[in-house]
Amino acid sequence: MAEFKVVVSDGKHSYNVKVEGHHANSLIGKKIGDEVDGIFVSLPGYKLQITGGSDADGFVMRRDVPGISRRKILITKGVGFKPKDKGVRKRKTVCGNTITLNISQINMKVIKKGAKPIEELLKAVEKTEEKK
Numbered sequence: 001m002a003e004f005k006v007v008v009s010d011g012k013h014s015y016n017v018k019v020e021g022h023h024a025n026s027l028i029g030k031k032i033g034d035e036v037d038g039i040f041v042s043l044p045g046y047k048l049q050i051t052g053g054s055d056a057d058g059f060v061m062r063r064d065v066p067g068i069s070r071r072k073i074l075i076t077k078g079v080g081f082k083p084k085d086k087g088v089r090k091r092k093t094v095c096g097n098t099i100t101l102n103i104s105q106i107n108m109k110v111i112k113k114g115a116k117p118i119e120e121l122l123k124a125v126e127k128t129e130e131k132k
Contacts, residue, residue, distance in 0.1 A: 002028060002101055006041050008048065008118065010110045015118055017041045019106075027106065032063045032097040035111060043121055045114025050099070052079065053106040059095050061103070067096040 002024035006017045019027070023040045030036060030050055038046025053061045055070075060080045065071055075081040076089050083090070099106060114121075 001025075004099075004103065005105045007105065007107050008041060008043070008110065009051075009108070010113075010118060013118075015122055017043075017122065027099050028101065030099050032061060036108070038114060041108070043114065043118060045116070046110060046118075047112035048108040049111050051107045051109050053095075053099070053103050055095050055102045056104045059093055061095045061097055063097050065094055065096045066098075068098045068100045068102075070095055 001020065003018070003020040004024050004027065006019050008015045008017060019041055023042075026040055027036065032050050032052060035047055035049050038044060038048055041048065052063075055061075059070055062073075062079050065073060070093055072091050072093050074089055075092050075094075077083060080092050080094050081090055095103070110118075
């Protein structure tokens, strides 16, 4: 069964949401840049965009690497490598841009806000989980 840690950012704050079950299964196969409905991460009325993530071993997902597998690519800058000097290149292992069962964290940003604030919706989810 799929289980993800989703980090939702609204520009000012970031919120951690644990997603499991059929909502997590619906995220499998989505790519970086895809828009998803907020109902998948307990935020009804919101529209979210996938911006990145990392797998269980900590390798980052990159938008420009297609597929689901890990690859060693030569990077000059960007996600996964920040050079200190100009012109430095390095071969780094990164994940593809598609969400699979191996992905543990997914980063998302809010595109369209819903009627209720995020804090209120997430507190309601936490209270129902405590009762279980």
